[in-house]
Every structure is written in C-alpha cells, then in structure tokens.
Amino acid sequence: MIAHSSQGQRLTPLLSLRYAFRSDEFWRDLDHWKDIDAELFLNHLWQEKNAITSVGALGALIKNRISAAFLKDLEEGHRMAPMSIRLTPYILSLIDWDNPYLDPLRRQFLPLASEICVDHPMVKLDPMGEQNDSPAPGLTHRYPDRVLFLATNVCPVYCRYCTRSYAVGLDTDAVTKTKINAPGERWEPALRYIEANASVEDVVISGGDAYRLKARQITEIGERLLDAPHVRRMRFATKGLAVLPMKIQSDHDWTDAISRLSDRARKMHKSIAIHTHFNHPNEITAITAKALGMLYERGVEVRNQAVILKGVNDNPQTMHRLNECLAYLNVRPYYCFQGDMIRGVEALRTSLGDSIALEKSTRGLIAGHNTPHFIVDLPGGGGKRDIHSFDYYDPYLGIAAYRAPAVKKDQVFLYCDPLHTLTADAQALWTNPATRTQLLDDVLKSVK
Numbered sequence: 001m002i003a004h005s006s007q008g009q010r011l012t013p014l015l016s017l018r019y020a021f022r023s024d025e026f027w028r029d030l031d032h033w034k035d036i037d038a039e040l041f042l043n044h045l046w047q048e049k050n051a052i053t054s055v056g057a058l059g060a061l062i063k064n065r066i067s068a069a070f071l072k073d074l075e076e077g078h079r080m081a082p083m084s085i086r087l088t089p090y091i092l093s094l095i096d097w098d099n100p101y102l103d104p105l106r107r108q109f110l111p112l113a114s115e116i117c118v119d120h121p122m123v124k125l126d127p128m129g130e131q132n133d134s135p136a137p138g139l140t141h142r143y144p145d146r147v148l149f150l151a152t153n154v155c156p157v158y159c160r161y162c163t164r165s166y167a168v169g170l171d172t173d174a175v176t177k178t179k180i181n182a183p184g185e186r187w188e189p190a191l192r193y194i195e196a197n198a199s200v201e202d203v204v205i206s207g208g209d210a211y212r213l214k215a216r217q218i219t220e221i222g223e224r225l226l227d228a229p230h231v232r233r234m235r236f237a238t239k240g241l242a243v244l245p246m247k248i249q250s251d252h253d254w255t256d257a258i259s260r261l262s263d264r265a266r267k268m269h270k271s272i273a274i275h276t277h278f279n280h281p282n283e284i285t286a287i288t289a290k291a292l293g294m295l296y297e298r299g300v301e302v303r304n305q306a307v308i309l310k311g312v313n314d315n316p317q318t319m320h321r322l323n324e325c326l327a328y329l330n331v332r333p334y335y336c337f338q339g340d341m342i343r344g345v346e347a348l349r350t351s352l353g354d355s356i357a358l359e360k361s362t363r364g365l366i367a368g369h370n371t372p373h374f375i376v377d378l379p380g381g382g383g384k385r386d387i388h389s390f391d392y393y394d395p396y397l398g399i400a401a402y403r404a405p406a407v408k409k410d411q412v413f414l415y416c417d418p419l420h421t422l423t424a425d426a427q428a429l430w431t432n433p434a435t436r437t438q439l440l441d442d443v444l445k446s447v448k
C-alpha cells in the first residue's frame with residue numbers, strides 16, 4: 001500500500017512511515033553539543049570520552065533546561081542509589097529535558113529522591129543468589145546445560161534497576177560492590193570449568209556488558225569456547241545497541257571480531273548471538289537501524305531482553321511498539337522480565353498482576369516468534385519462570401510462590417509485589433515482623 005507523504009509530493013510506502021526512525025541531529029538541542037557534527041557524534045570513541053559519570057557533570061550540561069528543584073531531586077536520589085551514574089551522550093540527548101520527570105529514558109537511568117519508594121522487607125542486593133551457584137569466580141552454573149559467565153563488571157551505561165547491583169559499576173554511597181572478574185588470567189578458572197564440563201552446551205557471556213570487552217577479548221573467549229566440542233551456543237550480552245549503537249559502525253575491530261566468530265560458529269554448525277536490552281521505542285533511532293542492519297547483513301543474530309519498568313514500558317501501547325520496532329529491525333524479542341527484587345528501585349517495579357495483564361493485552365498483536373516470554377527470575381536461584389506459572393498468587397498480599405522442578409526440585413520460590421502496589425492494610429502486614437513471618441509460613445504451607 002502506498003500513501004502520499006505529508007508534503008504530498010513524494011510517494012512513500014505507508015509501512016516505512018510507521019518505521020521512520022528519528023534521523024535528525026537531536027543532540028544539537030542541548031547547548032553543550034550544539035556544535036558537534038554527525039561525524040563526531042557517530043564516533044564511539046567520542047561517545048565514550050564524553051560519557052557523563054557524575055551528577056555534577058550532568059547538572060552542568062543540562063542546567064539551563066531543568067529547574068533547580070529537579071537538580072536537587074536528582075542529587076538526593078543519586079546519594080541513595082545502589083548504582084553509579086553513567087550515560088552516553090547518545091542516550092542523554094534522547095531524554096526530553098523539557099519533561100524530565102515523565103521521560104521514560106530518564107526514569108531508567110537517573111534516580112530522583114521524590115520517586116523513591118520504601119523497599120519491600122524481602123528485597124536484597126543479590127536476589128538471584130548468583131554468588132551461591134558459582135563454581136569459579138564470575139561463573140554461575142544453575143541450569144544443567146548452560147552457564148552464565150560474567151566476563152567484566154563494567155557497562156557503557158548504568159541502569160538503576162540492574163539485577164547485578166551487587167557487583168556492576170563503581171561503588172556508591174549506598175553500596176560497596178563485590179569484585180567479580182577483571183580481564184586476564186582471572187577468566188582462566190571459568191574457561192577451564194566450561195571446557196571440563198561436557199554438559200555445558202550454552203554459554204552466556206555477560207557482565208557488565210560485552211561492549212566493554214575489547215575485540216581481542218571477544219575473539220579470545222569466543223574462539224576458546226568454540227574449540228570446546230560440547231559448547232554449541234554462545235551469546236554475548238550487551239545493552240550497547242540501545243545506548244551506543246554507533247559503535248557497530250565505527251568500532252571496526254569489535255564488529256569484525258563478532259562477525260568472524262559468528263561466521264566460524266556457523267561453519268562449525270554452532271551459533272553465536274548478541275542478546276541486547278532495549279526497553280523503550282525512544283531508544284531506537286536511525287542510528288540504531290543502521291547498526292542492526294549491518295549486523296543482520298553479516299548474519300549475526302540479535303535477540304532482546306527487556307525489563308518491565310513502571311512508568312517506562314508498562315503499558316500495552318509502548319510494549320507493543322517496542323516489539324514491533326524490534327521485529328522490523330530483525331531483533332527477536334526474547335524475554336520481558338519482571339523487575340527483580342533489588343534494593344532501592346521499588347518505584348520501577350510493577351506487581352505480578354499488572355505484568356500478567358500487560359502480557360495478556362499484547363499477546364496476539366504480532367507473530368508468536370516476535371512475542372517475548374514474560375519471565376520472573378526467581379529470588380533465591382530458582383531461575384527464570386513463565387510469569388503465569390505460579391503455584392500460588394495472592395494479589396491482595398502481593399505474594400506469589402513458584403516451583404522450578406527442573407532446576408531445584410523440592411524448593412519453593414517466593415516473589416513479592418512492591419509495597420506501593422498494595423493497600424495500606426496489606427502493607428502493614430508486611431512491615432510488622434510478626435505478621436510477616438506468619439504470612440510467609442501460611443504461603444509456604446499452602447503450596448507444600
């Protein structure tokens with residue numbers, strides 16, 4: 001089908017209008033970058049060099065766009081946050097600074113004191129217990145056939161709700177980070193463990209973020225794992241495509257390293273993919289489309305793992321738009337995670353009930369293979385479960401129990417909705433230690 005463009009002069013396919021990703025020089029909107037041309041802005045080294053890593057630097061950059069009250073809110077929010085601040089100029093300039101309170105990208109990365117909600121008494125710093133299922137530093141072996149390898153603990157940006165708040169990023173006023181892997185020989189025990197375990201067929205290389213691995217490190221880890229006969233599948237996890245997409249075009253070494261690995265894997269009938277992390281359609285621009293197009297041409301498969309975040313993507317229109325845009329760009333929407341029970345970011349969590357409703361209202365709008373699984377990654381190491389598969393859920397008390405028979409046979413795993421989604425009466429049952437213990441006992445008894 002075709003339609004006239006708004007000027008009525010050119011015939012443009014209607015479909016492409018729906019996917020006319022932002023291609024203006026949006027960063028010039030901020031005084032600080034008004035003289036930066038596209039060539040410089042599209043260089044990943046310039047992006048890295050100009051990354052914003054403190055509230056002070058951020059304040060200086062946006063001060064004539066925001067109110068003093070907003071800045072104070074931000075400074076106070078940052079003092080209480082579990083994650084350090086790091087933003088690329090790309091993502092910072094996609095934030096609507098005339099509307100910073102509501103902006104979905106601001107909400108993902110920049111904490112405000114006025115938004116902080118009381119932590120549920122059951123939240124933790126390492127809710128998944130990754131440090132418990134760990135046979136070597138930086139390695140988690142929870143599922144029979146696959147392992148999670150944390151090869152770095154740094155990222156191109158820091159997300160407020162990071163599941164690895166215990167380790168990722170710099171120390172903050174609120175959290176001193178557990179040191180996991182640093183590059184070099186500290187990878188050796190993890191790689192040896194994988195090589196020695198024939199049951200490991202699938203390796204997730206994460207962190208931190210694989211964008212932070214140098215080309216030669218990607219090659220080193222990738223080649224070594226491809227050489228292990230039992231390793232069939234590998235994924236490199238990075239939020240980079242959402243926050244620093246220009247790297248795919250300007251960092252030839254990195255992109256070539258991934259492509260070469262992918263080509264070699266294919267010749268060996270093995271597979272390599274990138275797992276990325278888009279949460280909102282505003283993260284997708286013409287720059288993203290170019291980067292993803294290039295990876296697609298080179299045959300590198302890309303899948304997406306989003307996180308359901310209150311006030312960011314927890315409405316059906318946004319969620320569907322995200323999936324639709326990803327599908328258009330040949331990125332497979334793989335998972336959509338329920339927010340983890342981490343300290344300090346309750347404002348971003350939804351209740352299970354709301355996430356289930358979100359899943360119901362979006363399923364069916366797009367092909368099944370472009371519909372993500374809605375998942376809750378269970379506190380205590382139960383692993384990822386379909387959000388609908390609870391054995392018990394009481395939306396009034398905001399508590400659910402799940403079993404994971406294939407992962408940890410006899411255990412019951414609990415997930416709690418954030419207090420701000422409950423009534424005052426229900427909240428009181430949680431904040432009083434005696435009623436809380438009783439309530440937890442009752443739930444466990446009812447599923448035993």
Ligand SMILES: *Cc1c(COP(=O)(O)O)cnc(C)c1O
Pocket residue numbers: 140141142143146147148204384
């Ligand atoms: C998420 C995760 C994996 C990969 O799980 P998939 O369901 O295959 O995506 C593997 N190990 C750990 C510890 C994980 O958290």
Ligand code: SF4
Pocket residue numbers: 154155156157158159161162163164168207208209238239277
């Ligand atoms: S990019 Fe991933 S690992 Fe890094 S801070 Fe964000 S969620 Fe955490």
